[in-house]
Amino acid sequence: MTAIVVALTPEFADWECALLMAVARSYLGVTVKTATGDGRPVTSMGGLNVTPDLSFAQVRPEDFDALAVPGGLAWEKNVVPEGLHNLVRAFRSEKKMAAGICAAASMLAGAGVLNDVKHTGNRVASHQKYPDYRGEELYVDGPKAVFSDGVVTAAGTAPFTFTVEILKGLGLxxxxxxxxxxxxxAEHR
Structure with missing residues (x-):
């Protein structure tokens, strides 16, 4: 059975992961778990209080097929939990999918996993704020999510194609x- 873990940060953008979580779990039979830095509850930008299943330290890439990270205000407020970059790198070293949307796409840049794959995000300038990012030549400036070699990235305006590319990448x-x-x-046609 396919399993996805969604890494949540304080004030995460709940709409950026909701479609993926709902369709994967309710219609496709995917195991969907949530994790936070310390395993404690977080509140989303929309006020949803989420009690996670795991802490980042408890997430083992061998137990999941993908790590998905929604954006949110944590990056603007500098309250991103420790260990998120290491978690992303662990998934990629195991050849597991890593997906980030909005500010979390830039977080993937900061983890160094966008240097060799086509990718997108809110703006290339957001990625360039991270010293480990050297993938400017592979940046795709467009409104839709990009899937490349096990990595999915999207601007915050693209939760639909973010979901689609993750599901396609997982063979779902x-x-x-x-x-x-x-x-x-349909709304975007």
């Missing part, structure tokens, strides 16, 4: 996924 893009997700794209 089937008739059920298309049926459940296609209505969400």
């Amino acid at each position: 893009w089937d008739a059920t996924a298309q049926e459940e997700l296609s209505p969400f794209s």
